[in-house]
Amino acid sequence: MARPARHVFVCSQNRPAGHPRGSCGQKGCSEVVDEFMQQWQKRQCFAQVLVTPSGCIGPCSMGPNIxxxxxxxxxxxxxxxxxxxxxxxxxxxxxxxxxxxTPADIW
Structure with a gap:
């Protein structure tokens, strides 16, 4: 496998309802993860881009985060x-x- 130019991490974190941090899972990240994977496959850009669903990358209140x-x-x-x-x-x-x-004061 060639080393891709870019690696994108797509938060797929799910926390229980009522968790104080919330989660990207509660904000529709599964649709975003699925769309990244579909676009990646459709475009056949495997050598240029690597797509990885990930755990929390924060800030949870602003998710889904990439x-x-x-x-x-x-x-x-x-x-x-x-x-x-x-x-x-x-x-x-x-x-x-x-x-x-993401705003510079957060990331």
């Missing part, structure tokens, strides 16, 4: 509808999606 390396860019409040833009703009195009970036 973390892209090597840049270390975090996206928050990501929806299924945002995934194509992240793929086109950042993962394949190299330009982070500013409107989805």
């Amino acid at each position: 973390l892209v390396y090597p840049e270390g860019v975090m996206y928050s409040n990501v929806t299924k509808a945002d995934v194509s833009e992240i793929f086109d703009g950042h993962l394949l195009g190299g330009v982070p999606v500013e409107r989805l970036k």
Whole structure:
């Protein structure tokens, strides 16, 4: 396997209802994870991008959260509808999606 240019971690953390931190699972992360995997397969960009569902990457109150390396860019409040833009703009195009970036005072 070739080393991909970018590695995206998609939070899939689920916590019990009423947990004080909440979780991306309570905010629809399963749809976001599924869309990342579908886009990844559809685009056949296995050599350029690696997609990994992950545990908590914080901040839980702003989930679903996505973390892209090597840049270390975090996206928050990501929806299924945002995934194509992240793929086109950042993962394949190299330009982070500013409107989805987690605020600098948090990440």
